[in-house]
Amino acid sequence: MRHRNSGVxxxxxxxxxxxxxxxxxxxxxxxxxxxxxxxxxxxLRRWADRLVTxxxxxxxxxxxxVAAIIRENAVVHKLFEEAxxxxxxxxxxxxxxxxxGRRPGDAAPVSIIELTGKAPxxxxxxx
Numbered sequence: 001m002r003h004r005n006s007g008v009x010x011x012x013x014x015x016x017x018x019x020x021x022x023x024x025x026x027x028x029x030x031x032x033x034x035x036x037x038x039x040x041x042x043x044l045r046r047w048a049d050r051l052v053t054x055x056x057x058x059x060x061x062x063x064x065x066v067a068a069i070i071r072e073n074a075v076v077h078k079l080f081e082e083a084x085x086x087x088x089x090x091x092x093x094x095x096x097x098x099x100x101g102r103r104p105g106d107a108a109p110v111s112i113i114e115l116t117g118k119a120p121x122x123x124x125x126x127x
Contacts, residue, residue, distance in 0.1 A: 038110070
């Protein structure tokens with residue numbers, strides 16, 4: 001029985017699983033969308049939604065909790081700059097999973113996971 005055991009194992013050790021999801025969530029926040037298998041995308045959604053909620057809070061303790069998971073300081077800074085504006089009116093569901101079909105090599109179901117919300121507008125200053 002799997003009572004009180006959340007998350008998927010994915011035939012990996014816990015340290016490998018943690019490292020993989022840290023890398024995936026970093027890539028998701030860096031590029032706003034990534035392509036992965038369905039099972040990994042569904043589990044990654046849990047990680048990403050938790051980090052966006054912390055970023056919306058925006059205090060120092062939340063920043064340190066996010067920095068313990070995302071090891072790239074530039075990505076942490078980008079997340080804390082964009083999240084309060086991008087997800088201000090949303091109380092959850094910060095990611096979207098779009099199913100693509102099957103991967104040619106091993107027929108694994110593949111999907112795209114992306115961040116929802118309005119994309120940040122980049123304004124360039126003229127000199």
